[in-house]
Amino acid sequence: xxxxxxxxxxxxxxxxxxxxxxxxxxxxxxxxxxxxQDPGMGLRxxxxxxxxxxxxxxxxxxxxxxxxxxxxDFPLRLLSAAPSQTSVxxxxxxxxxxxxxxxxxxxxxRLLVL
Amino acid sequence: GDSVTQMEGPVTLSEEAFxxxxxxxxxxxxxxxxxxxxxxxxxxxLLLKATKADDKGSNKGxxxxxxxxxxxxxxEKGSVxxxxxxxxxxxxxxxxxxxxxxTELSVxx
Numbered sequence: 318x319x320x321x322x323x324x325x326x327x328x329x330x331x332x333x334x335x336x337x338x339x340x341x342x343x344x345x346x347x348x349x350x351x352x353x354q355d356p357g358m359g360l361r362x363x364x365x366x367x368x369x370x371x372x373x374x375x376x377x378x379x380x381x382x383x384x385x386x387x388x389x390d391f392p393l394r395l396l397s398a399a400p401s402q403t404s405v406x407x408x409x410x411x412x413x414x415x416x417x418x419x420x421x422x423x424x425x426x427r428l429l430v431l
Numbered sequence: 432g433d434s435v436t437q438m439e440g441p442v443t444l445s446e447e448a449f450x451x452x453x454x455x456x457x458x459x460x461x462x463x464x465x466x467x468x469x470x471x472x473x474x475x476x477l478l479l480k481a482t483k484a485d486d487k488g489s490n491k492g493x494x495x496x497x498x499x500x501x502x503x504x505x506x507e508k509g510s511v512x513x514x515x516x517x518x519x520x521x522x523x524x525x526x527x528x529x530x531x532x533x534t535e536l537s538v539x540x
Binding site: 320359360362407409421422423424 | 463465469472473474477480524527528529532533
């Protein structure tokens with residue numbers, strides 16, 4: 318049982334490049350979320366999904382796309398990276414029967430956009 | 432809107448020292464309060480929680496008391512170990528889950 322896994326651990330991009338941050342969970346959780354963490358700020362919700370085929374925007378969705386074709390995977394896409402997207406990105410999952418505070422978090426992806 | 436403020440880090444302590452990490456919040460209504468811990472190379476984990484005023488959450492020797500009068504939820508541990516070195520996040524759940532900025536703790540032998 319690997320929990321929540323994220324790849325890559327670290328990535329450097331140039332402005333305008335695109336990339337996909339991968340997130341996978343093996344706990345059969347219905348809910349999955351993406352957060353970003355910036356220096357001096359708490360985690361902020363980017364997008365979330367309550368099940369395969371269903372996604373919705375969080376607090377800071379601009380510049381990011383998501384899709385959820387399977388229960389296990391929830392990739393986050395940056396179509397045209399900007400320096401403002403330099404951050405640490407966390408993916409999380411939870412069962413729909415448990416509270417949001419009990420989310421399982423991945424180890425994070427550090428992204429640097431030059 | 433709702434918000435959480437934590438003391439700035441990093442906090443560096445010697446093993447067996449007393450730990451306090453301050454957390455204050457602003458919220459309408461009566462949120463639930465949480466502390467999360469992130470060990471190096473791992474994801475955040477829920478450490479403890481309190482759901483109403485005067486509740487005390489505790490786990491792994493850590494404690495925090497929900498103080499409505501001072502809108503605080505300070506994390507304490509009587510004797511820290513090297514293995515407690517991590518980043519600690521305070522959070523509240525009102526309409527949504529809101530995190531503080533995190534406080535890095537480094538414990539030296």
